[in-house]
Amino acid sequence: MEEFAGAMGTSASLVLRLGQAFFSSASLFFMCWNNEFFRYSAFCFLMAVMSIVIPWSLGLALVDACSIFLKCPIRRREVVSFIVRGDWVLSFMSLGAACSAASVTDYMKNHRTYLCNPTLCDRSQLSAAIALLSCFLSLASSIFNLWLLHSL
Amino acid sequence: MEEFAGAMGTSASLVLRLGQAFFSSASLFFMCWNNEFFRYSAFCFLMAVMSIVIPWSLGLALVDACSIFLKCPIRRREVVSFIVRGDWVLSFMSLGAACSAASVTDYMKNHRTYLCNPTLCDRSQLSAAIALLSCFLSLASSIFNLWLLHSL
Numbered sequence: 633m634e635e636f637a638g639a640m641g642t643s644a645s646l647v648l649r650l651g652q653a654f655f656s657s658a659s660l661f662f663m664c665w666n667n668e669f670f671r672y673s674a675f676c677f678l679m680a681v682m683s684i685v686i687p688w689s690l691g692l693a694l695v696d697a698c699s700i701f702l703k704c705p706i707r708r709r710e711v712v713s714f715i716v717r718g719d720w721v722l723s724f725m726s727l728g729a730a731c732s733a734a735s736v737t738d739y740m741k742n743h744r745t746y747l748c749n750p751t752l753c754d755r756s757q758l759s760a761a762i763a764l765l766s767c768f769l770s771l772a773s774s775i776f777n778l779w780l781l782h783s784l
Numbered sequence: 785m786e787e788f789a790g791a792m793g794t795s796a797s798l799v800l801r802l803g804q805a806f807f808s809s810a811s812l813f814f815m816c817w818n819n820e821f822f823r824y825s826a827f828c829f830l831m832a833v834m835s836i837v838i839p840w841s842l843g844l845a846l847v848d849a850c851s852i853f854l855k856c857p858i859r860r861r862e863v864v865s866f867i868v869r870g871d872w873v874l875s876f877m878s879l880g881a882a883c884s885a886a887s888v889t890d891y892m893k894n895h896r897t898y899l900c901n902p903t904l905c906d907r908s909q910l911s912a913a914i915a916l917l918s919c920f921l922s923l924a925s926s927i928f929n930l931w932l933l934h935s936l
Contacts, residue, residue, distance in 0.1 A: 673894075674887035727876060728883035735826035735884035736891050742825075782934055 636783070638776030640712060641696060641705030648773045649693035655766035656685040662759035663733075674732035675756060678763055681729040685722055685766060692773075709784045712777055719774030726767035734760035788935070790928030792864060793848060793857030800925045801845035807918035808837040814911035815885075826884040827908060830915055833881040837874055837918060844925075861936045864929055871926030878919035886912035 638644045660682045663675055670676060692715065699705040706712075737756045790796045812834045815827055822828060844867065851857040858864075889908045 673890055677887075724879060728879055731880035731884045732887035735829075736887050738825055739888050739891060 636776065636780045638772065639780035640692075640715065640777055641699035641707070643696075643700055645773065645776065646693055646696040646700065648769050648776075649689045649696055652689035652766050652769045652773070653686055653693060655762050655769065656682045656689065659759045659763040659766060660686070662755045662762065665755050672736060674729075674736040678729040678733040678760065681722070681725045682763060682766070685726060685770070688718060688722060689770075707780075707784060709781065712781045712784060716774055716777045716781055719770050719777065723767050723770035723774060726763055726770060730760045730763035730767060733763070788928065788932045790924065791932035792844075792867065792929055793851035793859070795848075795852055797925065797928065798845055798848040798852060800921050800928075801841045801848055804841035804918050804921045804925070805838055805845060807914050807921065808834045808841065811882075811911045811915040811918060812838070814907045814914065817907050824888060826881075826888040830881040830885040830912065833874070833877045834915060834918070837878060837922070840870060840874060841922075859932075859936060861933065864933045864936060868926055868929045868933055871922050871929065875919050875922035875926060878915055878922060882912045882915035882919060885915070 636642065638648060660679060663679055663682075695706065733756060737753050737760060741750075741753045741757075788794065790800060812831060815831055815834075847858065885908060889905050889912065893902075893905045893909075
């Protein structure tokens with residue numbers, strides 16, 4: 633099992649999943665701090681994606697925890713294949729949403745639009761940056777599981 | 785070779801590469817139509833990424849064409865691995881740039897800022913949509929080459 637550190641059922645995978653859930657929650661928290669941001673589609677998209685990433689990561693963290701403590705890792709090809717696809721889709725969506733939110737915030741900051749006071753813009757910028765971290769962790773999980781998939 | 789349709793050295797790969805070069809050029813063309821867009825970082829980022837994708841795709845299209853006509857496909861593990869990584873990075877960057885440009889345009893359209901008249905906004909929206917197509921083709925090339933890499 634050691635040769636697939638980061639693949640499903642390992643403690644590294646559990647850490648990755650908890651990291652994804654933590655960063656997604658933090659991103660959602662900073663974005664939701666101010667209700668005015670619900671007006672912008674880029675920010676709504678980021679919130680929607682993060683709302684999907686949180687249950688996905690927590691669910692898989694639970695599966696990893698069960699695999700570690702019960703010592704019976706799930707190694708069925710169909711299951712791993714489904715998880716790899718889910719991770720790819722979510723990491724792509726997270727990347728798109730984070731870039732969208734970051735660029736809209738950048739635009740608002742540079743053009744001093746009426747709704748963007750510095751504190752609020754900083755929060756949404758922070759939210760986008762944290763979402764990007766979550767995206768990279770999803771991508772890492774997906775790559776490790778892809779390696780596991782090829783060995784099954 | 786038929787089992788890796790889409791992987792390096794096949795005619796499907798050549799079509800994918802030409803498609804990437806075509807869509808990237810079209811995206812760059814629609815974005816550059818109006819010089820005012822150079823003021824926005826999201827649009828500059830899209831142009832920078834598309835300017836990298838064009839020579840990358842054309843270069844690999846040339847390699848594919850040589851492989852097809854000279855009947856000597858390159859199947860060295862290091863080369864394929866380098867191309868897979870390059871494709872991943874470029875498809876991720878294209879996705880981020882396309883989403884950024886699309887969301888900034890959407891923001892400008894919805895908030896009627898002084899610089900965005902309908903024609904110009906439509907052009908940048910079209911440019912972002914075409915960049916997204918180029919991104920999907922890069923992703924397809926990368927997946928096919930990843931399959932080839934695992935068989936080497």
